[in-house]
Amino acid sequence: MITIFVELSKYLLIILFALYTYECFAVFRRKNDEWKRNTIYNKQLLFMFLIHADAFLVIFLMEKEWDILAFYGMQVLFLIVLQAGYRILYKRSNRLLLNNMSMLLTIGFIMMSRLDFLKAERQFIIVLISACITFLIPFIIENIKLLRNMTWIYGGVGLAMLLIVAILGATSYGAKISFTIAGITLQPTEFVKILFVFFIAGRFYISTEFKQIVITSAFAAAHVLILAASKDLGGALIFFVVYIVMLYVASQHLYYFVAGILGGCVASVVAYKIFSHVRVRVIAWRTPLSVINKEGYQICQSLFAIGTGGWFGLGLYQGMPKTIPVVEQDFMFSAIAEELGGVFAICLIMVCVSCFFMFINIALQMHDFYYKLVALGLGVVYGFQVFLTLGGVTKFIPSTGVTLPFVSYGGSSMLATFIIFSIIQGLYIRRQDEGEIDDDFTKKSYQTYE
Numbered sequence: 001m002i003t004i005f006v007e008l009s010k011y012l013l014i015i016l017f018a019l020y021t022y023e024c025f026a027v028f029r030r031k032n033d034e035w036k037r038n039t040i041y042n043k044q045l046l047f048m049f050l051i052h053a054d055a056f057l058v059i060f061l062m063e064k065e066w067d068i069l070a071f072y073g074m075q076v077l078f079l080i081v082l083q084a085g086y087r088i089l090y091k092r093s094n095r096l097l098l099n100n101m102s103m104l105l106t107i108g109f110i111m112m113s114r115l116d117f118l119k120a121e122r123q124f125i126i127v128l129i130s131a132c133i134t135f136l137i138p139f140i141i142e143n144i145k146l147l148r149n150m151t152w153i154y155g156g157v158g159l160a161m162l163l164i165v166a167i168l169g170a171t172s173y174g175a176k177i178s179f180t181i182a183g184i185t186l187q188p189t190e191f192v193k194i195l196f197v198f199f200i201a202g203r204f205y206i207s208t209e210f211k212q213i214v215i216t217s218a219f220a221a222a223h224v225l226i227l228a229a230s231k232d233l234g235g236a237l238i239f240f241v242v243y244i245v246m247l248y249v250a251s252q253h254l255y256y257f258v259a260g261i262l263g264g265c266v267a268s269v270v271a272y273k274i275f276s277h278v279r280v281r282v283i284a285w286r287t288p289l290s291v292i293n294k295e296g297y298q299i300c301q302s303l304f305a306i307g308t309g310g311w312f313g314l315g316l317y318q319g320m321p322k323t324i325p326v327v328e329q330d331f332m333f334s335a336i337a338e339e340l341g342g343v344f345a346i347c348l349i350m351v352c353v354s355c356f357f358m359f360i361n362i363a364l365q366m367h368d369f370y371y372k373l374v375a376l377g378l379g380v381v382y383g384f385q386v387f388l389t390l391g392g393v394t395k396f397i398p399s400t401g402v403t404l405p406f407v408s409y410g411g412s413s414m415l416a417t418f419i420i421f422s423i424i425q426g427l428y429i430r431r432q433d434e435g436e437i438d439d440d441f442t443k444k445s446y447q448t449y450e
Helices: 002-030 034-063 066-089 095-115 117-134 137-143 151-168 188-206 210-229 233-251 254-274 276-286 297-309 332-340 342-365 369-393 411-431 439-449
Strands: 170-172 175-181 184-186
Touching: 002 034, 002 095, 002 332, 002 342, 034 066, 034 095, 066 095, 066 117, 095 117, 095 332, 095 342, 095 411, 117 411, 137 411, 151 175, 151 188, 151 210, 175 188, 184 411, 188 210, 188 233, 188 369, 188 411, 210 233, 233 254, 233 276, 233 369, 254 276, 276 297, 297 332, 297 342, 297 369, 332 342, 332 369, 342 369, 342 411, 369 411
Parallel strands: none
Antiparallel strands: 170 175, 175 184
């Protein structure tokens, strides 16, 4: 009987998530109809809570532990408070981003509870703390006007944090990416990405003259080189791509973008020749079956899981996602594809894409050039991180050890993603301020002040 229910449940999950995903893009056709937009947002919440209830009913039937129902109740309460808090304090916040954030968190809660209940409880505590820490960030972005005056503080603090990790950090899976303070493990790279965006935005807001670009490029290169020396390939790639995109948008010169891409290609070849861990990743990517008992085991298990799941998945608890090493962090997408199916996984990708589109849309509509660059940079950080994660688990690109935002297990990644979404919410609210100063006047005034 339980097996039949699990089988029916997976189809219900797919249908509900497909409906939710459709509404993510249907809302763009209702730009001038606030009532219909709110109706869409409310339907999304209904689909989300039904998905949550359906999945946790399956988890309860399989585990037969009453703690699971209590855990489910706490999650529902948290999601309700999160939604209500934003709608009360930030009446002009972007509900699509808020709904998508809640949906991605819900999928993370479901999969973590299925894979490792103790880690799921730990992750829930991290989510609670992250939500509390970042709840006032939209207010700060909307009202504090000194943020653009702290450019070198962002750059200096970020570079110092990377140096500390490179020198004193603990090695995890071959890379120095974290250190532990008072029993709490932190990955500073997750937060330096945000500081890096504010630093680059501040530098290019002042000027995009050649001298300024050279100085900024040297500073950006220092970030990337430290990460490469620490063997944090995913982090180095994100920093590099973010800088190239922000440089191109700020300067509007295509040759900077082309030069950056060519330089990145040369650097990749050099890194392949110099660093053995890069060669290992490339071998595992090119011919994983030839090294299936060593470097290729993880990616092979990931591909087996995705292939086994097919379009409609095996159902919760019917697959073997735990055979994938570090599945809760780097390969959560593979576990989702195996048990919930390819259709569900594609919908998950589309929800992430809708978040990225909204980030870019907000960047395009910002009047203030500084905040336009900030929104763009954070959008690229988010979008490229999703690309690296999905590309790695599907063998589209070599695995970089990057987590799927809001879905994968990880404290630093979770808090950093909350910060990014909160900043974007603040920028969205700021964009709607009626008294926003004209961009040209603001920029000229700032240059005079400097």
